[in-house]
Each structure stands twice: as structure tokens, then as C-alpha cells.
Amino acid sequence: MWSNFSIIVWIIIGTAALLLDLATSSFLFVWFTLGAIAALxxxxxxxxxxxxxxxFVLISILCMVLGYPMVKKIIKKQENSILSIEKNYIGEIFIADKDIKDEGVLKFQGVYWRVTNSGDYIKKGDKVKIISVKGNKIFIEKVEEE
Incomplete structure (x- = not known):
């Protein structure tokens, strides 16, 4: 009786930890999944x-202490490479697909971005230039026609 119950308990704990980690994207709970597998x-x-x-406790703690810093380092590297790609957007010119007074959303290279207008009012069809990127927001200004 107890053995069937403990199998179910470890499966529930492992699954719950995995789902919690997937929901939070924090990589803090996946280690408890590994501990639950070891206990199972x-x-x-x-x-x-x-x-x-x-x-369960020892494997979870050991995996967290050894694994979490490695995972964080890998994620940080990936974030830095993404940021460097986004920095390449600075200076790019594209056509606005809608009017933007202060803030809004524009499509750039097939991706919708939150934008902040740092210059004059932008009308649909105007050329705009990316002047900076911060997180998931690009700062743009209207390019004056010559």
C-alpha cells in the first residue's frame, strides 16, 4: 500500500515542480523534479x-547548487547575444505601417515592436529610423525627406 502511494507522491511532486518551472521560466524548480526522479x-x-x-532533499539541493549557476550563465550569454543583435537595429530605416504620435506598435522585420516616438508625429507610410533599443521597445524618429 505505502509503495504505491509513494510512487504517486513522487510523480506528483516531480510533475508539479516541472510545471511550476515551466510557468515561471526561472529554472528554480526543475531541480526538485530531478530529486523526485531520484527518490522514485x-x-x-x-x-x-x-x-x-x-x-530527494540531497539530490534536489545538489542539483540546484551545481546546476542553477551553470544554467544562469548560459541564459545570460544568450541574453547578451540577443542584445547585441538588437543593437544592430540602431540606424535602420523602415516604413511606418500606422500613425504614431507618442507610443504604439510597429512591425519591423516581421516582428511587432513597442515603439516610442522621439521626434515629430509619424504618419503611416513615413520613413522612420531606429535611434535606440531598450528591452522590447525601440525608440524611433521620423526621417525627414530631402
């Missing part, structure tokens, strides 16, 4: 619930 293996091998809990 220990349970299948016939060890006591006390041993399963110890294995």
Missing part, C-alpha cells in the same frame, strides 16, 4: 520512505 528510483529499489526523502 530509490523507492522502486525498495528503500524506506525516510531514505527516499533524504535522497
Amino acid at each position: 528510483i530509490v523507492q522502486i529499489l525498495g528503500y524506506s520512505m525516510f531514505t527516499q526523502i533524504i535522497v
